[in-house]
Amino acid sequence: MNGPGDILRHTAARHGDRTALITADRTLTYTELDTACDRVAAALTAHGVRPGRTVSLYAQNRWEWIAAYHGALRAGAVVNPVNVMLTPAELAHVLDDCGSTAVFTSAEQAPAVLGAGGDPTGPRLVVTFGGPAEDTVAFDALLATDGPAPHRTAEPDAPCTIGYTSGTTGHPKGAVQSHRAVLLNCALTATMHGRTEHDVVVTALPAPHVYGNVVINGTFLVGGTVVLMERFDAAEALRLIGEHRATLFEGVPAMYAMMLAAPSLDGADLSSLTRCTVGGQTMPTATIRRWERRSGAPLIELWGMTEISGLGITHAVHAPPLPGSIGVSLPGVETRVADLADTTRDAPPGEPGELMVRGPLVMLGYHGDPGATAEAIDSDGWLRTGDIATMDATGHVFIVDRRKDMVITGGYNVYPAEIERVLAEHPAVALVGVGPVPDPVKGELACAYVVLAPGATATADELSAFAAPRLAAYKRPRLIRFVPDLPKTSSGKIMRRELLNAFTAHPTPRPTRKP
Known part of the structure; x- marks a missing residue:
């Protein structure tokens, strides 16, 4: 095989009568x-x-x-x-x-x-x-x-x-x-996650998104079955897992949070799941633990981006888990953490820096835009990802946040993901997103937009008190707003920079405590 266009022909020759794809209105063999x-x-x-x-x-x-x-x-x-x-x-x-x-x-x-x-x-x-x-x-x-x-x-x-x-x-x-990059990504991801012809994968990830593409075509590559939802619905996803005896569910953090909050969760049969994957955004470890307890299956974190055709970092399914880490580089992919002020230098060990990637998965460039390509890929072939991360001695990577999502308040760098991880541990919180709001004194303040779990109640003061011992004073959310839902991309990722615009009809909340 030279590219993803060869995958279905290759698998049909080996598993022609096996079910390849199930949708709401059609089931097709290979x-x-x-x-x-x-x-x-x-x-x-x-x-x-x-x-x-x-x-x-x-x-x-x-x-x-x-x-x-x-x-x-x-x-x-x-x-x-x-x-x-x-x-x-x-x-x-x-x-x-x-x-x-x-x-x-x-x-x-x-x-x-x-x-x-x-x-x-x-x-x-x-x-x-x-x-x-x-x-x-x-x-x-x-x-x-x-x-x-x-x-x-x-x-x-x-x-x-x-x-x-x-x-x-x-x-x-x-x-x-x-063609090599797309095929390699499907093959290496399937290998790291232990995909086989016996797998049945339920997913609502959009096919145009690189994560969705790798999930679909990585499953086709090994002869498994893809149960493809037109769009995500928590109750329907839970039903499909049970109906088709799915071995994998793959999605973004918000999907897992919504399934955990779904009224139908108590009666859902998740016993067939052997592992699940999550990517697209950082996921609170509390949510990971809750899903693993309910499903009985490990939740494998991963990281990727459009510019590398899918995944670049994930965990091997049989390796010891390391909660909070997105894993290690795919085979043949190099990663490093660069100094935030000078990406030609490595960040000091343990210090946050910009995640850099090099190898056969990196894009050929931006179409018709050599200037943007040169800004993204340096002369040594390192791709600037825009993600802030740390790396430990074993090569495991920990994402801190997106560089562009960082909130600068009173000269301090505040990472929304840190606040989200803490507030997600509160039992009343189903979903949380953190974004900046302008402030005449501090420049920006971190505002937490909270979706409560069905039937749960909480106040801003209660959540602020919950966060206080878990976050340094400058990292604590200065504003907390309760909302019915959060704006999301087509792949289900929370759109942090759209939070303020999405809720401008509401009065600006007062700070929960003095800065």
Whole structure:
């Protein structure tokens, strides 16, 4: 195999009759899914999509998304997985920036795609899932296209995918990944987590997200079964785990917090789980312990990013657990913690610094942006991740927080994740996010936005008193606000920098204690 486009064909040859994918409306064997991918590849070729051109996927999780992803790779195209939460303006930027020649989307989202401008080299093909739409080709009609499936061999170092960053400042940037990087990430992750053909994985991670991609294709690589949810719902996730006797559930911290708070948790059958994974954001150890006690399965932490096509650090499933650590580097990946003021130097042992990554998983660069690429990857090949971390003598990495999420209050650096970990230990707290609010004296104050567990009660003073002996005085949240929910990304990560905007309709709370 040279790239992820070879995975399904390889597995179908060995496990053709085994169930590959289960969604709400369709179950497919490896042979059936492989055949659908071939038909997509043939149809794209018939519609003039040439090798090296970009094909975008803009839709919620569904079986057709998976077929379109692998079919586009088989046609020799570069895949552009697009976040479904993008605004029309953001979508237009992504499609124009990567030169998308074809877009797979839902009938409901087709107008946004059609209004996003066109391919400068000719009309852009728009294919719709779930029924036809004006000026588009229905996916079912595409599958009926006659013609031989192309059998192209991918060059391992050639572009495979273009995944756009969240674009917290300016326009999103397209991280270009090679076929080797994407395939390696799936293979190494499957190895570290002990995936086998007997695994059944329940996940609601978005397929366009690199974590979701590795979960799905890493499972396909070994011949396991993926139970793919269109979007996350705590009660439904718990039901699916029991119904399909899932051996793994994989998600972000907020998903576990919501399942632990779900009324249906008491009656859920989680006995089939043998391990679970969590990534995307730091997770309080208290939440990890609660899930492990309830499920009876270890919860494996991991870390990754778009610029490395998925994971870079995780725990080996049979290694001794080290709660609070995201694990060790994947085989062949180098990591170091750099001085915050000068990333060419290592941070002193035990001191927080910026996490740096080097190796075959690092992106080829940002699409069409050599300046941004040079800022992200230094001359020695080290990728600046933007995460603040420490590393112990065994190579285990501990994430402190995102550098951009740091709150600077009165000259002190306050990391939201530290506050979140502490408040999450309170039995009344189901979910918590910490973000900055402006302050005329201190510059910024740390505000904790708390979602209470069903039926639980707590006051700001009570939570402040709970945090007091666990956090240094300057780290304690100066404001605590109770909210019904928290803003999240499409992958379920809490959007810390959006917390203030999300709740501006509420009066600004008074500090819980004097700074």
